[in-house]
Amino acid sequence: MAISNIRYGEGVTKEIGMDLRNLGARRVCLMTDKNLSQLPPVNAVLNSLAKYGINFQMYDNVRVEPTDQSFLDAIKFAKKAEFDAYVAVGGGSVIDTCKAANLYASSPTSDFLDYVNAPIGKGKPVTVPLKPLIAVPTTAGTGSETTGVAIFDFKQLKVKTGIASRAIKPTLGIIDPLHTLSMPERIVANSGFDVLCHALESYTALPYNMRSPCPSNPINRPAYQGSNPISDVWALHALRIVAKYLKRAIRNPEDREARANMHLASAFAGIGFGNAGVHLCHGMSYPISGLVKTYKPKDYNVDHSLVPHGLSVVLTSPAVFTFTAQIHPERHLEAAEILGADIRTARIKDAGFILADTLRKFLFDLNVDDGLAAIGYSKADIPALVKGTLPQERVTKLSPRPQTEEDLSALFEASMKLY
Amino acid sequence: MAISNIRYGEGVTKEIGMDLRNLGARRVCLMTDKNLSQLPPVNAVLNSLAKYGINFQMYDNVRVEPTDQSFLDAIKFAKKAEFDAYVAVGGGSVIDTCKAANLYASSPTSDFLDYVNAPIGKGKPVTVPLKPLIAVPTTAGTGSETTGVAIFDFKQLKVKTGIASRAIKPTLGIIDPLHTLSMPERIVANSGFDVLCHALESYTALPYNMRSPCPSNPINRPAYQGSNPISDVWALHALRIVAKYLKRAIRNPEDREARANMHLASAFAGIGFGNAGVHLCHGMSYPISGLVKTYKPKDYNVDHSLVPHGLSVVLTSPAVFTFTAQIHPERHLEAAEILGADIRTARIKDAGFILADTLRKFLFDLNVDDGLAAIGYSKADIPALVKGTLPQERVTKLSPRPQTEEDLSALFEASMKLY
Helix, strand or coil: CCCCEEEEEHHHHHHHHHHHHHHHCCCCEEEEECCHHHHHHHHHHHHHHHHHCCEEECCCCCCCCHHHHHHHHHHHHHHHHCCCCEEEEHHHHHHHHHHHHHHHHHCCCCHHHHCCCCCCCCCCCCCCCCCCCEEEEEECCCCCEEEEEEEEHHHHCCCCEEEECCCCCCCCECCHHHHHHHHHHHHHHHHHHHHHHHHHHHHHHHHHHHHHCCCCHHCCCCCCCEEHHHHHHHHHHHHHHHHHHHHHHCCCCCCCCHHHHHHHHHHHHHHHHHHCCCCCCHHHHHHHHHHHCCCCCCCCCCCCCCCCCHHHHHCCCCHHHHCCCCCCCHHHHHHHCCCCCCCCCCCCEEEEEEEEHHHHHEEEEEEECHHHHCCCCHHHHHHHHHHCCCCCCCHHCCCCCCCCCHHHHHHHHHCCCCC | CCCCCCCCCCHHHHHHHHHHHHCCCCCEEECCCCCCHHHHHHHHHHHHHHCCCCCCCECCCCCCCHHHHHHHHHHHHCCCCCCCCCEEEECHHHHHHHHHHHHHHHHCCCHHHHHCCCCCCCCCCCCCCCCCEEEEEEECCCCCCCEEEEEEEEHCCCCEEEEEEEEHCEEEEEEEEHHHHCCHHHHHHHHHHHHHHHHHHHHHHHHHCCCCCCCCCHHCCCCCEECCCCCCHHHHHHHHHHHHHHHHHCCCCHHHHHHHHHHHHHHHHHHHHHHHCCCCCHHHHHHHHHHHCCCCCCCCCCCCCCCHHHHHHHHHHHHHHHHCCCHHHHHHHHHHHHCCCCCCCCHHHHHHHHHHHHHHHHHHHHCCCHHHHHCCHHHHHHHHHHHHHHHHHHHCCCCCCCHHHHHHHHHHHHHHCCC
């Protein structure tokens, strides 16, 4: 497995100009979004670029929860100039958009679908060399600074899909917890739920040696290769941090220890799931986000309806882990214990229920919307949600338990109300 | 921090020919030692190279516990042909020799001392591009497949020193536990002690944000940067595996679960110490090995006197951790607990003694020689041992507690007898 380069510490963003100079960069593409472009994380980067005399152009038009159209817009920007390095300052949306821009600008004759995951796209392996990309995450959730994945909404199909290749993994992730201090409450919560599910899903994913088909040439192995002894270390470690710090980080923006630890946990969980993969919570989340009707979450300053990624992922988690627990019940029970359940008298066959109850309590304490119904879905939407999940094979096939369309229907139905 | 690419699994060595083909290698330098050249790990590599038609030349003259002369011999071999990739099959000696060969063949006009650690050498940063190196470890100790370090005996100074740069880190480590099944008992034990000390030293090393001087440009930061939240994860995880599996792996060559886990622990501890560094056990081990008189360890088929690296490291560990515990007593106590101590009623000020006693018991159970006296040293040798430790600043300055020459004398003296 390939792991990432990260640098951690309060204020380390100020070194980015030196890093770019060390890389010999002469024309840098700086990507961010409109909100962030006025905020301290981008200012810190701009100051460092100025100090070290780094020539750059800024693209601040990244869409929160990007689409194929918004990716193409960023790609067009990247193609116009001959950039020799990229810097992404933002959450997963910004970092993912920047990965796509770097990829397609480095492979200018490729069609957009060439690298998009099969079966939606062609899923071609990336063989062109990319430019260095430094990612500066400003949320504590995506772990995108450590992964080779870029996710977007494919508008015409109304599903989320993505590009997955080790080649698009950032060269360096700069984990500067100062950037998390300006995050509003619900963004801390929703991005933290993404960390929670990255950890739980990668720890319970199909083991790496049970995946099939198993490509005979290592170069053809997927980025998501199933749970393995290394991703397990990261998943459990991230889960312990979530258990200890997520509530504190949400409730108190001044709790620097909690916010710094969640910022690290995001990267740790990213290293884990970036190798092991995720499964049903993520696979089912893509249509939940993609089919959004009118939901506008608190604390997100955007002009379109939106189900935040972390929220779309966590709402199905009680149902999903009830469903998957029969395969690795001991791992489900261990996760429940880490999240605070008393398992001393628990029976192994109840592992799924125990983890689900623990998750429900965790979400209730954090004022999470009461299931898919609370964000605008009803039973009538289930066929469309299932249809949107089917193409997410890349992740759904990493579920430890195979699932039929009926299973998916039942999982969506069980997720309509949580409490 | 930079982490490594590793691939793990029984039999994965057979893929190495494909990896080299994927890298476009046309002329490979295969390095190993005379013993191994007849054994299954090298055979597995040769079979794969033949299957995929990879052209190679073999150098099997690596010295166990290499010297400047043996490094130079390997470098000469590497310079003669224009190799475009390297494969190292062996323990730390082989992998380290191969790193040096790759480095100096890629930088043909450099003087040998240019890259050797200061103050013995010039410690220049490596700026030349190296060829890909695939490391196939056959012991479970060094972790060299994951680090940017190459250690050798500098004969004229009678000290061990090395080369440390991220640039010489292997491109890929192939962790195939099948290779550990042919390891004799004492090689399992001594290489396991190296893992134990990598974990303990990196977990107790000076924290990364207390190191000085702190180079302002990230490119000048040392490979060994002090303990940090990421290396801590690896160190603790490796220590838990050592506690659970080392005795089993030593006592029963058929215990595949134990040997496989120790093989992984070696890589895990390597990732940890390769970033955090080691301190006094390693710093003091170099003269213990370098000044060897007539000691010939069981199970090592060599024609020269030799203190195996892992043994030279572990013999001072009770004294060292008694000395360092006053700085991070809670970490020392935590380590003792992982290694089996009952700390429920322990006082924090006794942390060092408790860890030292735990280590002594661990070593006694494993029939380890009773201290430096048992491998041929006496009180009269202490000044020379101290003198040999002084140039090891690269690691000794990572000790959480600074040390005088008198302190070092006392540590060697306390290590003469263990039980």
